[in-house]
Structure formats: structure tokens, C-alpha cells
Amino acid sequence: MITLRTYASPIEAGMAKSMLEAHQISCALADENANAYGGAPFAMPVRLLVNEDQVDAAKEILEDAEKLANSDAAGNESSVKDTVADILDELKKLRSKVETNTALVVLLLAGLAFFVFIVLKSSAPARSHQSQTETWRSASAAMDDMDYDKATEIAQRLTAKNPTYYYGYSYLGYIALERNHLKEAEGYFARAYELFPSSENEQRLQAVRKRLEIEHAR
Template sequence: MISLQSRQDVSVSTRRFTTAGIGLDNMRTCRYWDSRLSMEDSENIRLILAELRKIAAWAEMQRKISKWMLIAMAIFIPVIVVIGVVTERKVKTELDEIRTVERPDWYDVDRCMRLGEFDKAIRLGEELIARTPQYPEGHRRLATAYLAAGKLEKAREHYAEAFRLFPSDENQRVLAVIERRLRSSASQPNQSGDSADLSPQH
């Protein structure tokens, strides 16, 4: 028979072994969960890093887009401004020409004379005088345009018509000077004297 002391020793040994087993299980369990937590933390860190890389790539792309947009604006805005100014001037010139063609008047003839556009002044003057052939001032202005262009025959013709419609001293004087220049075309006239003779008297 087993003595009481032996039974007590076996009981104590059993409790110790059981306690040791429970402690070992707890350690294994803790290590298992530690490894699981470490794996989950690593996965979370990888996900966070991936998101950060996406954000950084998006920010870099936006920076490049902003940079090229600024460069494009710096290049194209002056070009657009220049094109706009040129287009505006062209449209304004075309509108002026349309108005001149549609409704020319003697002020347009005078303006062309001031700008030195004698051929255009003559063309407009001929159109206007065809509408109002009995207008002596129109004949005088047209004759002045012909005279400025160096076409003495046409200038004499219109000055003669202006004198016929309105026989003023000025028209008679200018007509006489033109006829004298035509008669003496072989010789060189005195430019200053003729210019003084041809200037209108007010």
C-alpha cells in the first residue's frame, strides 16, 4: 500500500505539472496572439504606406500639371492678347472700309488727302461727284485730289466745272495756274510759286 506521504507527494507533483502545463499553454497563446497582432500591424502599415504613396504620386502629378499650366498660360496669354489686338484692328479697318464703300462723303475724301492716299481720295470723289454732279465744292475737292496726285488734265477739268457752276475768283485763279502749267509743261515750273498760287484763299 502506498503510504500517505507518497500520496501527498504525488498530489503535489501532479498539481505542479498541471500548473506548469497551464502556464505553457498561456505562453503559447500569448505568443500566438502576439504574432497575429504583429501580422495585422504589418498589414496595416503596408496599407498605410501604399495610401501614402498614392497620395504622394497624386500630389506630384498635380504639381506637374500646375507647373505646365502656368508655363502654357505664360506663353499663350501674350499670344492671345496680340492676336486679339491685331484682329480688333483688322475688324476696325474692314468696318471703316465698309462704311466708306457704303456711304462715302466728302469728309472721307479730305481724310484720305490728309493721309496721302490720293488714289483713294480720287476714287471716292468720283463716286460722290457722280451722285451730285452739280456740286461745285465737290468738283473743287476732286480737282485738288487730282492736282495732289499730279494729274493736271483731270484737275483742270474739274476746276473748270467748279468755275462754271460757281464762278469765284479762287476757282478762276487756280484754273488759270493749272492751264499755265499745262502750256509750259516742257519747262520746269517754280514749285514754290505754283504751290503758293494753288493754295486756296479764304
């Protein structure tokens, strides 16, 4: 028998021997015990021995086995690559979904903020009107208490906030009329009629002017 191959590991040598024997190749291992117990496995490799007339067949069997093993390894590597590629694709899809959901959340928050802004903006005039109504009530309360100075102060402040609104001038004219300040009342009623030429404002203005004529005639 001649040496076909040498192996550093007795296990690999035993596997090769079993493979050849399965194909009816007569073979044996040499130096197997020396490798296992000698303490220096690389110095004493295990030799695989075959009959000289079966060398070619044995080589072919072992080479085919190695090719098959390499093919399986390549297949496993390809499978791993495919798996990694699939994982990356799933991660990309997940990232796309996350980005889409994030965009939706941002849009919803923006819409909510805009809605709150519109609500607050629309309610501001109502609050302002309510505040002015309460202040005009304060002016009326001062009039009821005959505190004309306070009523005049409140009415003047409100009129200054909205100088194109006739009501403030009409109210100031009413206060001046109560204080018998006819000339001052005439000026306020004239301004109210100028801003809002209604029949009511005209009647007030004419009534004050008639009283002025009577006062001048005395």
C-alpha cells in the first residue's frame, strides 16, 4: 500500500478512510496512534494508505467529496447573502413606513396647531366685544351712580380704542347732555351722526341744537 494523503487530524483521516471504504476502496491509516499520543501532531501526521491499483479511484472519490463540500459552502454563503439582502430590503421598507408615519404625525400636529390658532383668533373678537360690553356696563353703572366724571373717562377710553364707531360719541353726548353741557353734547352727537347718519342720531342732534337755540334766546 502507498500513502495517498496525510492529515494533521486523526478525525479527518478517519472520515476520509470511511468514505473510501464506502466505495469499496481498500485503505488503512498509519501513524494514527503516534499522532494521538505523541504530543506533537504536526510532527507526525496520520497517513492514509491505499492499494497502488486503487490510487486513481481513491483520489477521484476524495476530490469529488471536496468539490461537493466546497459547493455546499458556496451555496450556504449565497444563501446567507440572500438572507442578508432580504433583511436589508425589509429594513428599507420599515424605514420607509416609519418616515411616512412620521410625516403623517407632523402633518396632523401642524393641522391641529392651525386649528387651535384659528379657534383662538376667531374667539379673540368675541372676548374683546365681551370685554367692551362689560366696560360699557361699567360706564352705565357710573351713570346710575351719577358719577359723570368716571362715566366720561370710561367712555372716552373706549371711544379712543375704536374712533370710527359712532356709539362712543353718542354715549359721550348723552353724558354731556345729562351734565347740561349742551355745546359739548352737540359736538359728540354731530360726530356720531357723521359716522352713522341714522334718523335716531339726527333727532338727538336736532334736539340738542334746539335746546341751544332756546338757551341763546334767553
